[in-house]
Amino acid sequence: MLDGATSPSPAVTVIEPPAPAPAHRLQPLLHDLVSAVMAPTTALSGGDGQIRPAGVQGLFHADSRALSQVRLEIDGREPEAVGYAPHGAGGARFVALARWLGDPSPDPTVRIHRVRQVVPGGMSERIEIVSTASRPVTATITLALSCDFAPIEVVKSGGETTPAAVAGGGPGELTWGSGGIRVTVAGVDAHAEPAEAGRAGRLCWPVTLAPRGRTTLRWDVAVRDPEAVVIAPARPAEWVTERGGPRITATDRRLTRLFEQSLDDLRSLRLAETGAPADAFLGAGVPWFLTLFGRDSIWAARMLLPLGTELAMGTLRVLARRQGTRLDPGSGEAPGKIMHELRRHEFALEGDNLRLPAAYYGTVDATPLWISLLHDAWRWGAPEAEVAALLPHLEAALGWLAEHADPDGDGFVEYVDTSGRGLANQGWKDSGDAVRFHDGRQAEPPIALVEVQGYAYQAARQAADLLEAFGRPGAGRWREHSAALAERFRARFWVDGPRGRFPALALDRDKRPVDALTSNIGHLLGTGLLTGAEEAEVAALLVSPAMAGGFGLRTMSAEEGGFSPLSYHCGSIWAHDTAIVVAGLARAGFGAQAAELAGGLLTAGETFGYRLPELFGGDDRETLGHPVSYPAACRPQAWSAAAAVTIVHAALGLYPDVPAGRVLLRPLAGAPLGALSARGLRIAGAEVSAAVDADGMVSVAGLPAWILPETAAGRP
Incomplete structure (x- = not known):
């Protein structure tokens, strides 16, 4: 090699990362959701009771999603869930905590019971706020609500949906409409805030609890759907x-x-x-x-x-x-x-x-x-x-x-x-x-x-x-x-x-x-x-x-x-x-x-x-x-x-x-x-x-007189 000469640079092979696989939509998962149903209406939520605008969560009526979001907040924060259980046919009860409220102790002193009841064509909830605190508790309770009218087949295939605009409402009331379907949400003694850009519609309640006090808030949703086949x-x-x-x-x-x-x-x-x-x-x-x-x-x-x-x-x-x-x-x-x-x-x-x-x-x-x-x-x-x-x-x-x-x-x-x-x-x-x-x-x-x-x-x-x-x-x-x-x-x-x-x-x-x-x-x-x-x-x-x-x-x-x-x-x-x-x-x-x-x-x-x-x-x-x-x-x-x-x-x-x-x-x-x-x-x-009985002997009572019981070997 001659002095001052430089060896040629080795060939460099640039390996391109593989092209991403074509995106495909996935069917949303169900196994960890809580359902409350009274046909033809169903509520699907998380174990905390929240209905979030994701997957298959929502309030559905006759193959159409009536509410795509129902999110409870207390002073802008979601309560912390601690349990849920079925509550009879069409019902569910959710229990959560608001640990930032009440007494400053290791034990929670403010609990929220959310009792949900689905009925054909609607749903109602009681939000029970219970305090065992020694001091008064003041808070603002808010429900964020959205509606997208997504057909069930779009939800099942993981399709994208768009929230609908609030069509109107009255005191404590929000209404959405699409075609012949009309969804109305009303909160007893609530203040209604129609949806704004980037924000869901809201129902709001100011709450003050005396020491060891409690209160119950109520709201409900009704779905009018004349085109339903069931x-x-x-x-x-x-x-x-x-x-x-x-x-x-x-x-x-x-x-x-x-x-x-x-x-x-x-x-x-x-x-x-x-x-x-x-x-x-x-x-x-x-x-x-x-x-x-x-x-x-x-x-x-x-x-x-x-x-x-x-x-x-x-x-x-x-x-x-x-x-x-x-x-x-x-x-x-x-x-x-x-x-x-x-x-x-x-x-x-x-x-x-x-x-x-x-x-x-x-x-x-x-x-x-x-x-x-x-x-x-x-x-x-x-x-x-x-x-x-x-x-x-x-x-x-x-x-x-x-x-x-x-x-x-x-x-x-x-x-x-x-x-x-x-x-x-x-x-x-x-x-x-x-x-x-x-x-x-x-x-x-x-x-x-x-x-x-x-x-x-x-x-x-x-x-x-x-x-x-x-x-x-x-x-x-x-x-x-x-x-x-x-x-x-x-x-x-x-x-x-x-x-x-x-x-x-x-x-x-x-x-x-x-x-x-x-x-x-x-x-x-x-x-x-x-x-x-x-x-x-x-x-x-x-x-x-x-x-x-x-x-x-x-x-x-x-x-x-x-x-x-x-x-x-x-x-x-x-x-x-x-x-x-x-x-x-x-x-x-x-x-x-x-x-x-x-x-x-x-x-x-x-x-x-x-x-x-x-x-x-x-x-x-x-x-x-x-x-x-x-x-x-x-x-x-x-x-x-x-x-x-x-x-x-x-x-x-x-x-x-x-x-x-x-x-x-x-x-x-x-x-x-x-x-x-x-x-x-x-x-x-x-x-x-x-x-x-424990020995396998069978007995029957209440048969009409003209119906006679028989065993495999003949009448008993």
């Missing part, structure tokens, strides 16, 4: 009586507490269709699905038949009025088909191809389940005139099964979304990835689900019983139909796995068995599609560690390639799914297995404050010792709340056949859930009490 029913639930409604006493106090909370939640989820307030049904769940859902509303009503038939008949009539009459690929409608979902307008999630019309029929199972609900309500003693009035709709539903449920003619009920904008999967596991092979591959439609064949088989047999009992033609045809379906099913669905034989989850487009072990096969129990030996094979697999190693029944075995404990349908645990299988096991005589799964739900109920969510994680029990929340699960949710009634019913084992004048008594053998007594059950409209 309203509150005209009458209270039939199980709400002067005697207080159904009550149970159980050795296991968890069951008692779960039952009581579930009844409160079921009362609060009752809805009616606008224009038909006499026919009640259950909205599916808070907040995403608080409307009419064919499958969900049917299953919930079916699970609640031990409390009476009125809800079942209302649900049947509402769905019958919207039964399909034409072929429409866009909505999935077909003659005789029962609908899936009802909204005020098209339901379209931002960033998703899903676009469901306001009345959507994309469900393969609601129609046979509608038939089974009509049959079961008849057996429980629904008025014969009401049952007879629905028989033309039964025949139309059978027409759908015969002409439209099997588009390729292979003899199985199947589905495919031909619109490209509807639900890709149309059974109860309706997420896009729900139907998977053992190795994790997704099945391609058309898909024939295993449980739907069971539903169709049972519906055909039950429809035959109804047609025959009411002197209408066709019973023989449908008994032959069910027998042929059973033969085809036995030839095509059963597969072998490492733990033995079991029915496949489905048949795919190429008629291959989708060989994953899932909870779906538990829905076959009690349908009659399986022989006794086949039921025993299924029962053994359902309580294997891979299926029952969590707190209930996993939707998919932990040994499957697609398993994930926090997948919506591929490894999580759904309370209603577990309860349906508990009922099937109980009826088939597998009491120990039924009790094992029920015990998992009772532990989960304790974890979730006895308000079972829509679903929760399917992790092993040893992972945390309690179930993991699924963060976007609805809570309360109709068929999850109904699970408590199903557990009680399975333990007691009352199986009425009112037209035949008898009720079979078949409790879980040996009372594996402990002693249990229930009052306020209903058979043929009569209030009935039933009990199982």
Whole structure:
């Protein structure tokens, strides 16, 4: 190298940081929010009672957010939350502290109790300020209030919203309006401050408390929404009586507490269709699905038949009025088909191809389940005139099964979304990835689900019983139909796995068995599609560690390639799914297995404050010792709340056949859930009490004189 020469600089490679991934919106989380609901209105807040302008917090009415912010401040500061608890149906109580007020001591001397009560079309709050201080307390109480009228589908998809301007108001009053919706907030003795740039509207109260004094402030909100498609029913639930409604006493106090909370939640989820307030049904769940859902509303009503038939008949009539009459690929409608979902307008999630019309029929199972609900309500003693009035709709539903449920003619009920904008999967596991092979591959439609064949088989047999009992033609045809379906099913669905034989989850487009072990096969129990030996094979697999190693029944075995404990349908645990299988096991005589799964739900109920969510994680029990929340699960949710009634019913084992004048008594053998007594059950409209003692002996009282109790071996 020459003197004075410089070596060339080494080449420098500049590594650019990777481009950020395209932003996508996330569905807001629910698991840590407190809900108070009286359908069609719901309040969702933090555990401190504050409703903040974020995520899914807000006061919702019939799929629209009425208030997006309700924030309490004392002298410009938020109080410090210390606890909350449910406060009856539609209510919640929150407790907080204002430690900067009162005596200068380590102990707080000023407490705030916020008692919230949601009613159909509104909400009220009492703000109780209690001082134990030795000196007077002076403060200004402020409520910051905003309204954005966001549709529920925008909130669900994490979309952006803009606060609406205050449209007017009077003394102590603020009003917002959008289209036909009007929201009015009024505070008793409050001073109202309309919203200004960058600030919410406000209600303000100056407060002075004497030493050890207290005061109560009151405010309420009313929502006027003439365009809503659902309203509150005209009458209270039939199980709400002067005697207080159904009550149970159980050795296991968890069951008692779960039952009581579930009844409160079921009362609060009752809805009616606008224009038909006499026919009640259950909205599916808070907040995403608080409307009419064919499958969900049917299953919930079916699970609640031990409390009476009125809800079942209302649900049947509402769905019958919207039964399909034409072929429409866009909505999935077909003659005789029962609908899936009802909204005020098209339901379209931002960033998703899903676009469901306001009345959507994309469900393969609601129609046979509608038939089974009509049959079961008849057996429980629904008025014969009401049952007879629905028989033309039964025949139309059978027409759908015969002409439209099997588009390729292979003899199985199947589905495919031909619109490209509807639900890709149309059974109860309706997420896009729900139907998977053992190795994790997704099945391609058309898909024939295993449980739907069971539903169709049972519906055909039950429809035959109804047609025959009411002197209408066709019973023989449908008994032959069910027998042929059973033969085809036995030839095509059963597969072998490492733990033995079991029915496949489905048949795919190429008629291959989708060989994953899932909870779906538990829905076959009690349908009659399986022989006794086949039921025993299924029962053994359902309580294997891979299926029952969590707190209930996993939707998919932990040994499957697609398993994930926090997948919506591929490894999580759904309370209603577990309860349906508990009922099937109980009826088939597998009491120990039924009790094992029920015990998992009772532990989960304790974890979730006895308000079972829509679903929760399917992790092993040893992972945390309690179930993991699924963060976007609805809570309360109709068929999850109904699970408590199903557990009680399975333990007691009352199986009425009112037209035949008898009720079979078949409790879980040996009372594996402990002693249990229930009052306020209903058979043929009569209030009935039933009990199982610690030895498993059952007794029943209050039956009409013409209905005789029988045990499996004959009359007691």
